[in-house]
Amino acid sequence: MGTVYKHELKSAWKSLLVWSICVGGMGFACILLFSGVKESMGGLADSFASMGAFSEAFGMTQLSIATLPGFFASEVGTVHALGGAMFAAVLSTMMLSKEEDGHTGEFLFSLPLARGKIVLAKGGAVVTLVLLFNLVCVGLYLFGIVILGEEMPMKEFFLFQGMQVVLHLEVAAVCYGISAFQKRNKFGIGLGIVLLLYAYDLLARVVPDLEKGQWLSPFSYSNAADILSTGKVKAGAVVFGVAVLAGGFCIAYERYTKRDLAT
Amino acid sequence: MKSLGRFRKGEEMEKVIEISNLTKHYGKHRGVSEVSFCVEQGDIFGFLGPNGAGKSTTIRSMLGLIKYDSGSIWMFGKDSRTQQEAILREVGYMPSEAMFYPQKKVKDIIKMAADIRKRDCGEEAGMLCERLQMDTEKQIGELSLGNRKKVSIVCAMQHKPRLFIFDEPTSGLDPLMQTEFFALIREYVKAGATCMLSTHVLSEVKQYCNRVAIMREGKLQCVDEVANITKTSAKRIRIIRDGKREDFLYEGNLNELYKELMGRDIADILIEEPSLDEIFMHFYKEGEV
Numbered sequence: 001m002g003t004v005y006k007h008e009l010k011s012a013w014k015s016l017l018v019w020s021i022c023v024g025g026m027g028f029a030c031i032l033l034f035s036g037v038k039e040s041m042g043g044l045a046d047s048f049a050s051m052g053a054f055s056e057a058f059g060m061t062q063l064s065i066a067t068l069p070g071f072f073a074s075e076v077g078t079v080h081a082l083g084g085a086m087f088a089a090v091l092s093t094m095m096l097s098k099e100e101d102g103h104t105g106e107f108l109f110s111l112p113l114a115r116g117k118i119v120l121a122k123g124g125a126v127v128t129l130v131l132l133f134n135l136v137c138v139g140l141y142l143f144g145i146v147i148l149g150e151e152m153p154m155k156e157f158f159l160f161q162g163m164q165v166v167l168h169l170e171v172a173a174v175c176y177g178i179s180a181f182q183k184r185n186k187f188g189i190g191l192g193i194v195l196l197l198y199a200y201d202l203l204a205r206v207v208p209d210l211e212k213g214q215w216l217s218p219f220s221y222s223n224a225a226d227i228l229s230t231g232k233v234k235a236g237a238v239v240f241g242v243a244v245l246a247g248g249f250c251i252a253y254e255r256y257t258k259r260d261l262a263t
Numbered sequence: 264m265k266s267l268g269r270f271r272k273g274e275e276m277e278k279v280i281e282i283s284n285l286t287k288h289y290g291k292h293r294g295v296s297e298v299s300f301c302v303e304q305g306d307i308f309g310f311l312g313p314n315g316a317g318k319s320t321t322i323r324s325m326l327g328l329i330k331y332d333s334g335s336i337w338m339f340g341k342d343s344r345t346q347q348e349a350i351l352r353e354v355g356y357m358p359s360e361a362m363f364y365p366q367k368k369v370k371d372i373i374k375m376a377a378d379i380r381k382r383d384c385g386e387e388a389g390m391l392c393e394r395l396q397m398d399t400e401k402q403i404g405e406l407s408l409g410n411r412k413k414v415s416i417v418c419a420m421q422h423k424p425r426l427f428i429f430d431e432p433t434s435g436l437d438p439l440m441q442t443e444f445f446a447l448i449r450e451y452v453k454a455g456a457t458c459m460l461s462t463h464v465l466s467e468v469k470q471y472c473n474r475v476a477i478m479r480e481g482k483l484q485c486v487d488e489v490a491n492i493t494k495t496s497a498k499r500i501r502i503i504r505d506g507k508r509e510d511f512l513y514e515g516n517l518n519e520l521y522k523e524l525m526g527r528d529i530a531d532i533l534i535e536e537p538s539l540d541e542i543f544m545h546f547y548k549e550g551e552v
Contacts (some may be wrong), residue, residue, distance in 0.1 A: 003378040011364065103362035107372075107418070110326050110358070111379040112351035260289075260329040 001117045002110075003018050004105045009126030012091060016129050016136075021053045023083035024137035027076040031144030068203030069228045070149040072141075072157075077224025080137055080164060081117045082198060085218075087133055088172035096252065097182035099263045115257045119180075123249050126176060134161060159170025163222040163233055170218045170241045171197070180256040215240055278324070279426050279457045284334035287320050294479045298334070300476050300486045302459055305412040307452055309468035309489065310461040313480030318461045319359075321478070323428055326356060340424065352380065353421035356515045359431040359461075361411040365404035369414055372403060376418040377465055382438060385419035391417045394443055408435035420451065426485040427451065427458040433467065437478055445471050459541060477543065478506040491543055 016182040063070035098117070099105040109115065138161050145152050182189075201219035204210040214220045215237035227233060280302035295317035302308045312318045324331040325338065327347040332391035336343040338350045343398075362370045377384040392399055395413045403411065410436050410501060427448065433441045448458050448471070460472060466468075468475055468489060476486040485492065497514040504527045513520055517534075 005365075007375060011366070031455060033455060103360050106328065106356075106358035106360065107363055107376075107415075110354070111358040111376060112348050112354075113379050115327075116350045140530060179508055179552070258330065261323075 001121045003015065004113065004118055004121035006259040008088045008095070008122055009128060011246060012045050012125070012129055015087075015091065016132055017215065019083065019087040020133045020136035023080060023087070023133075024140035026079055026083075027137060028140040028144040030075045031068075031072065031141060032242055034068055034150065035148055037071075037256050038066065047068075063229050068145070068148070069156070069227075070150050072152070072226050073224035076141065077228075079220060080141075081167060081219060081224070082194065084130070084137070084164060084168045085171045085194040085198075086191055088126070088130050088168040089175045090187045090196050092172040093130060093179050093182070093190035094185045094186045095122050095126055096179040096256055097185050100183045101185045101248040105261045106185075108260060116253060119253045120257050123176060124251065125168065126172050130166065131173055134165050136169065148190055153228065153231070155227045159231065159233065160224055160227040162220070163227060163238070165240060166241055166245070167218040167222040168249070170245045172243040175248075176253070177251040180259075182251040218244075224260070277401035278302070279304050280308070280339075281337040282325070282334070283336075285321060285324060285331055285336060285391075286333045287324055287329065287331040293317075295324075295478075295481045298478075298483045300482075300483060302457060302474070304455070304457050305452060306474050307448065307458045307460065307472045309472035309475035310478070311463070311465070311468060311475060312500040313463075316478035316524060317481040318478055319430065320481075322428060322459075322461060325428065326351065326354070331512050354423040355422065357412075357415045357419040357427075357429045359434065361408065361435075363403045363411065363414060365402070367403050369397065369401050369403065369406070370399035372414055373399065373417050373421065377421060378492070380422050382422050387423060388417055388421040391447070392398065392419055394447070395440060396525045409437060409440065412436055416447075420447065421450070423454075423456070426454060426457060429458070430461045431463065432460065433464060433494075434460070437476070438502065442481055466525075495539050497533045497542070499541060501531075501533040501535075503532075504528060506530070512541060 066076050073231050095102075099108055108118065139159075142151055167261075171190075171194060174193060178189055198219050199218045200210075201214065201217040201223070203215065204214035204220065215234060218237075218241045221234045221237035221241060278301045280300075280480050282301070283299045285298040286296050298317065298321060307513060309320070320329065323329045325336055327343060327350075337409055339353055341350050343350055344480070367375075373384075377388065391397075395416060397410070397417065399414050401410075403414070406414070416432070419429070432444060440481060444468075452458055460467070460492075462468065465545050474487065475489050475492060477484040497512050498517070500509070500511055500513045500520070502509050504524065507530070
């Protein structure tokens with residue numbers, strides 16, 4: 001089991017490096033840019049806050065873009081949430097299906113390792129890679145904040161990053177479940193799910209009829225503006241998210257241990 | 264189809280594979296139906312059949328890659344449904360495609376297979392790589408089919424399993440390597456292993472296998488010793504009669520054939536034993552002979 005886990009980590013490390021450096025690097029650059037744009041943000045902040053539904057959707061009614069938490073929430077928070085969710089989706093949508101897509105299943109599954117253990121090892125690798133992605137990004141953001149020397153509410157910052165981990169793991173689990181049904185790599189499905197959930201969250205923030213169902217999207221409980229302004233998370237949505245997370249991995253296990261493998 | 268019991272030194276040989284009434288359908292499509300046969304310890308067992316006959320379905324069911332609908336598969340006295348992992352510990356499998364992770368090096372793949380088996384197979388793997396003339400520093404993505412087959416052979420043999428299952432092992436291998444491959448099999452079988460070989464190459468079966476099963480359209484047509492199968496009552500008849508050249512397999516009373524030929528203008532006649540190829544084709548083609 002450990003061999004498969006290590007094999008998956010080794011196979012994905014380049015992808016992890018590219019995604020985490022790109023997303024984390026962008027966030028790092030954005031944070032450093034803040035000192036340069038801070039002065040000019042004063043006027044923009046009022047404009048951003050008075051754009052009605054647009055401001056609501058992006059949380060600009062709660063935080064001022066002229067402050068580091070507001071700037072971080074509007075620029076870095078969104079990129080990190082979407083970038084991380086896309087990384088998790090691409091990674092986990094292909095995690096199981098790639099064995100059949102690449103015709104390597106006959107090699108791996110004829111070795112003495114129960115299919116359930118392989119599902120667990122690969123699932124463990126997904127979780128580790130998502131955690132490492134977030135760790136690298138958080139490291140870069142903190143580095144940027146230290147260099148910048150601006151004040152950032154750290155409790156809220158870490159709560160936000162914690163919720164980002166849950167968001168990324170939830171997306172990963174859903175896509176891992178989907179991967180167990182696929183015989184070909186279809187990472188487009190994963191990316192589609194991420195964009196759909198993100199769009200749904202934006203809509204639910206501005207369309208009153210959808211407001212009650214906002215918790216369906218994991219972007220609802222991990223919104224940077226919400227967390228950085230209140231220091232709280234929507235507990236119900238988190239519980240639902242964790243249930244989906246567990247469900248995704250359970251479905252993957254159940255399906256993959258029972259179905260016929262294609263060659 | 265009943266297999267012949269085999270005895271050595273007065274003892275019944277251990278059954279390494281016991282398949283009873285194996286049935287597998289892919290939705291509405293046929294996979295295999297009511298397949299039963301045994302492979303005994305020390306056998307080099309040929310598994311013959313045209314494409315779509317059900318050979319791969321049988322092998323994949325044995326390895327647990329697919330779940331069969333009914334019947335049973337016992338290997339080393341263990342139920343394949345419940346003790347798959349324990350069974351696979353004793354098996355060395357070489358798939359027909361021999362596909363690995365293209366970004367990995369040959370040595371990484373060989374080590375990965377050994378690590379999953381929790382075995383240190385370095386010495387045996389080294390010997391196999393040397394005999395198969397394999398460069399272990401190369402990346403899998405750079406290898407030809409033949410070289411990937413060699414990697415597959417090492418992965419299947421390095422842990423000295425009790426049972427080898429090979430699916431079309433020699434396709435892509437040059438004649439020199441084919442000879443080396445069969446020499447290795449003979450050595451391992453001599454040391455107590457058993458081998459099941461799915462192939463289209465009849466000469467391999469004739470030269471290396473002691474027993475053979477023939478599949479057609481998902482059903483087992485025959486299981487027997489290769490020597491017994493070739494000892495059929497069917498005869499190959501080559502005849503020139505009434506100015507026409509005829510060539511056919513005849514199974515039955517030769518007196519009836521003689522009566523049939525009486526009064527005809529026979530220019531030439533040759534009656535001979537059919538080759539293994541012909542017997543094989545006989546089982547493949549419906550309603551012939």
